[in-house]
Amino acid sequence: MPRIVTKVQDFLRLETAAGLILMVVAAMALIANNSAMSAAYSSFLNMPVEVKFGGFEIAKPLLLWINDGLMAIFFFLVGLEIKSEVLEGELSSFDKAALPLFAAIGGILFPALIFVGINLGSPVNLDGWAIPAATDIAFALGVLALAGPRVPVSLKVLLLAVAIIDDLAAIVIIALFYTDNLSLTALSWGLVGVAGLIALNRMRVMKITPYAIIGLFVWACVLKSGVHATLAGVIAAFAIPLNHTDPERSSPLHKAEHNLHIWVAYLILPLFAFANAGVSLQGISLSDVIAPLPLGIALGLFVGKQLGVFSMAALAIKLGWARLPEGANLLHLYGVACLTGVGFTMSLFIGTLAFDTEAMLNSVRLGVLMGSLASGLAGFAVIKYACRTESLKRPAIHRDMVEA
Numbered sequence: 074m075p076r077i078v079t080k081v082q083d084f085l086r087l088e089t090a091a092g093l094i095l096m097v098v099a100a101m102a103l104i105a106n107n108s109a110m111s112a113a114y115s116s117f118l119n120m121p122v123e124v125k126f127g128g129f130e131i132a133k134p135l136l137l138w139i140n141d142g143l144m145a146i147f148f149f150l151v152g153l154e155i156k157s158e159v160l161e162g163e164l165s166s167f168d169k170a171a172l173p174l175f176a177a178i179g180g181i182l183f184p185a186l187i188f189v190g191i192n193l194g195s196p197v198n199l200d201g202w203a204i205p206a207a208t209d210i211a212f213a214l215g216v217l218a219l220a221g222p223r224v225p226v227s228l229k230v231l232l233l234a235v236a237i238i239d240d241l242a243a244i245v246i247i248a249l250f251y252t253d254n255l256s257l258t259a260l261s262w263g264l265v266g267v268a269g270l271i272a273l274n275r276m277r278v279m280k281i282t283p284y285a286i287i288g289l290f291v292w293a294c295v296l297k298s299g300v301h302a303t304l305a306g307v308i309a310a311f312a313i314p315l316n317h318t319d320p321e322r323s324s325p326l327h328k329a330e331h332n333l334h335i336w337v338a339y340l341i342l343p344l345f346a347f348a349n350a351g352v353s354l355q356g357i358s359l360s361d362v363i364a365p366l367p368l369g370i371a372l373g374l375f376v377g378k379q380l381g382v383f384s385m386a387a388l389a390i391k392l393g394w395a396r397l398p399e400g401a402n403l404l405h406l407y408g409v410a411c412l413t414g415v416g417f418t419m420s421l422f423i424g425t426l427a428f429d430t431e432a433m434l435n436s437v438r439l440g441v442l443m444g445s446l447a448s449g450l451a452g453f454a455v456i457k458y459a460c461r462t463e464s465l466k467r468p469a470i471h472r473d474m475v476e477a
Contacts, residue, residue, distance in 0.1 A: 091338035092215020095417065098343040099350040099442070106351030118348055131296065139348050140425050143341045145292050145306040150337050151240045152310025153330045160315055163234040172395035173234035176386040180235065180413050181206045181242050183381025184373035191369035198366045200427040203246045204437060205373025205444060207419030210236035211342060213412040216449040223460035225405065227398030232409050235382065243419060247301050251426040255299045263294030263305070270312035277318050279325050284313055301426060342418055349421040352438040366433065367440030370420070374444025375451070378414035383407050408456035414448025416441055 105114040118136040133141070155164075164170040184205035192198040213232055217224060269287045278284070288309030296302035313326045361367070386406055389395040397406065424437035 090215075091342060092209075092211040092213065093218070094339065094343055095209070095212050095346050096215060098346045099417070102347045102349075102351035103354075105347075107354050111353075114351060129293070131293070136348050139345055140422065141296060141302045142292075144345060144422060145303045146333065147306070147337050147341050147345070148244070148303040149288070149306030149310045150330065150333050151237075151244070152307035153313060153326055153333075155237055155241050155307075156311055156313070156315065157326060157330065158234070158237055163230060164237065168395075170234070171389055172386055172398075173231060173238055175389035175395065176231075176382045176410070176413075177235045177238035177242065179381030179383075179385030180208065180239065180378050180410075181381070183384075184377030184414075187377040188369040188373040191372065192365045195365045198369070198433075201366065201370065201424065201437065203243070203250065204420050204423050204427060204441065205370050205377055205414075205416060206239070206246075207243055207416045207423055208236045208239045208378070208413045209415050209417035209419050209445070210240075211338060212417045212445065212449070213415040213452070216412055216415060216453050217409075217456065220453055220456045220460060224456060225398060225400035228401055228405055228409055228456070231398050231401075232412060235409075235413055239413075240419070243423065244304065244307050247423070247426065248304055251423075252300045256297060259294050259298035260300065263291050263298055263300075266291035266294060267308055270309060274312045274314060277314065279314060279317055279319075279322075281313070281325055281329055284309060345422070346418055349425065350417075350438060350442070352442060353435050357439070361436075362439065362443070364436065366436040367443065370424075370437065370440025371444035371447070374414040374416050374420065374441070375447045378416075378448060379407070379410040379451070381410075382413050383410035386410070402459065404459035404462070405456060408452050408459055410452075411448050411455055412452035415445045415452070416448075417445045420445070 102114075105111065118134065120135040121132065122135055122138050123130065123132040158164040163173065185202045188202050188205050189199060192201075210233060213236065214229060217229060217232065266287050270284060270291070273283055273287070288305065291309060292302055292305035295305040313329055315324055315326045317324050383406060386395070387403070390397060397403070420441045421438065424434060424441065428434055428437060
């Protein structure tokens with residue numbers, strides 16, 4: 074079996090398991106913040122953590138160390154995956170990338186337009202336009218796994234490719250729209266670190282440690298500069314060599330990707346979810362649910378994602394620029410479009426960048442959970458039905474062999 078195929082299958086298995094864990098952790102966060110444990114939950118997230126080195130100091134509550142520090146590692150992994158897919162994977166040529174590219178463009182534009190349309194009368198909310206444009210690949214693949222073994226592998230690969238393009242768009246959006254109060258001094262030092270990463274790459278340094286040390290320096294500088302610190306993870310990832318100078322040894326990029334993936338999937342993302350998914354349901358009424366901010370997020374994820382992804386993907390297929398995934402039909406494609414509305418961790422993360430008051434963040438959490446839950450249930454139902462009807466079309470003997 075080709076290495077790329079094995080790599081994708083291993084990735085899908087890990088992401089699927091991680092998605093199921095995220096569902097459990099999200100439920101734990103909801104319970105913790107809406108029970109007798111609420112005070113302990115809040116104290117845990119607001120625990121002060123300080124790092125000092127001479128005159129240099131970073132002092133933040135634990136919640137921000139998770140969101141600015143641990144999520145930089147997550148974005149480092151995202152950067153590795155993007156580089157790998159663009160250079161040798163599902164995004165390495167137009168014929169491979171056309172369907173997920175068109176789908177992702179629709180999945181970014183339509184949710185943003187729906188959100189803005191609902192929140193035009195509330196200008197203070199408009200900074201959250203990018204929240205419903207995100208897709209949580211682990212959560213979505215976890216839901217897809219629940220649909221059973223009849224789901225074509227090609228659908229999982231499509232969902233993965235769409236989410237990776239979504240992640241790339243999120244990186245650009247964060248850099249352009251969620252950066253303020255720039256410190257040119259800190260940014261200049263950060264650029265010196267970036268030059269060091271490029272130099273390591275050009276000198277074909279194959280050890281990960283030098284990249285990690287300079288990457289940590291870049292992260293600290295970017296954090297102090299006003300640019301969101303998670304972007305340092307992406308920059309460092311792009312510098313990691315894809316090919317080893319010794320053909321007999323594994324690629325530094327693939328090695329780093331493999332070693333980090335389990336930590337991100339089973340520790341960093343669940344910890345982020347636990348810290349950010351704890352919606353306070355105390356005193357919430359119908360008027361709170363249908364307020365512009367949570368409603369715009371929920372409908373952006375549930376309606377905007379499926380409408381944008383499906384219509385743009387169908388357009389690419391109609392124009393002959395792309396083909397349906399192998400073994401799939403339009404109903405399968407629509408089910409995947411629904412699943413891209415599972416924003417969860419990525420939507421919550423962008424929400425933390427857009428707003429900083431607890432009331433607005435609670436509205437963000439409410440909208441993300443409503444939209445993600447509705448999208449997950451809809452995607453599961455559609456794909457389950459599509460797989461069932463496709464199975465019934467096959468000859469009885471073949472169907473019996475598959476079910477056996």
